[in-house]
Amino acid sequence: MKLNLRNPLVFFDLETTGINITRDRIVEISFLKVHPNGKEEVRSRRINPEIPIPPQATAIHGITDDDVKDCPTFKQVARSLADQLEGCDLAGFNSSRFDVPMLAEEFLRAGVDFDMSKRKFVDVQIIFHKKEQRTLEAAYAFYCNKKLENAHSAEADTIATYEVLKSQLDRYPDLENDIEVLSKEYSSFNNNVDFAGRFVYDEKGVEVFNFGKHKGRPVSEVLKNEPSYYAWMMDGDFPLNTKQVLTKIRLREMNS
Template structure:
């Protein structure tokens, strides 16, 4: 099924030094850009993470320190990448829990203002898990009747994810070919305020904590009654995007 698009949709996948959003870095990024007219464009680029790639990460994606030693850093390509993603919605496999938060962190570290809140996000894994409960390889076999060769190659995973979404739309009549609905109704489990889900919106649309001793309490209320909690989080091991969201809420309360 051809995707019904108002904006270009970029399917992307990251290979990284590990799975910690705060401390790990991108070593390869691949994306497949699908235009409203059906045109498709694939690009891949390796990135120097400026830190050693652990053997356990290399064992998964096959990328070594030598492979990326002469590659540009993320900071060197960040502006160009942001320009290529401008005006696009984003899609991936497990992207809402890992790829999108990590990409947001990399842009923030690079000092490039790329407003992720303006994008719609499609997470093909969440759609798949809500429907079938499987992995990408199994999803590819189940929906596309194909074997996924070169699994954990960013480009192979990116292209497979695109094919899976099209097959999902063909298979499920209730899955509407509309990016906004796929993003809001099928690609998220919670209404996150920040990408890591440390804060979520409650049923009234109020930002509340989603972890720790203040879980379920309004963020603005906690910051007002316990100002030191803001400093604790800002000094803590939280993603930059989470700290950015916290600061916006705090400033809104101070100016309110």
């Protein structure tokens, strides 16, 4: 089934040094851009993470330190990548929990203003789990009747994810071929304020803490009554996106 698109939709996958959003780095990014007219573009690029790639990560994606030693750093390609993704919605497999937060973190580290809030997100894994509860390899076999060769290669995973979404739309009549619907009903970050979910919106739409001793309390209230908590979080091991959101809330309250 051809996707019904208003904006270009970019399916992407990352290979990284690990799964810690704040400490690990991207070593490969691949994306498939699908245009509203049906045109498709596939691009892949390896990245020098500027930190060693652990053996356990190499065992999964096969990328070694030698493979990326002469590749550009993310900071060197960030502006070009942001330009290629401008005006696009994003899709992936497990992207809402990992790939999108990791990509946002890398853009922040590179000092490139890439506003994720302007985009819709479709997570094919969430649709799959709500319908079938399995992995990308199983999804590819189940929906496309194909074996996923070169699993954990960013490009192979990216293309497979695109094919799975099209097959999901063919299989489920109730699954609307509309990126906004797929984003909101199947792939949203629920009520997260930041990507990591350290802050969430309560039933009144107020940002509240979602962890620690202040869980459930309004962020603005805590910042007002306990200013040192802001400094503690800014100095702590929290994702840059979380710190950015916290700072926006603080500045908003200071200027209100």
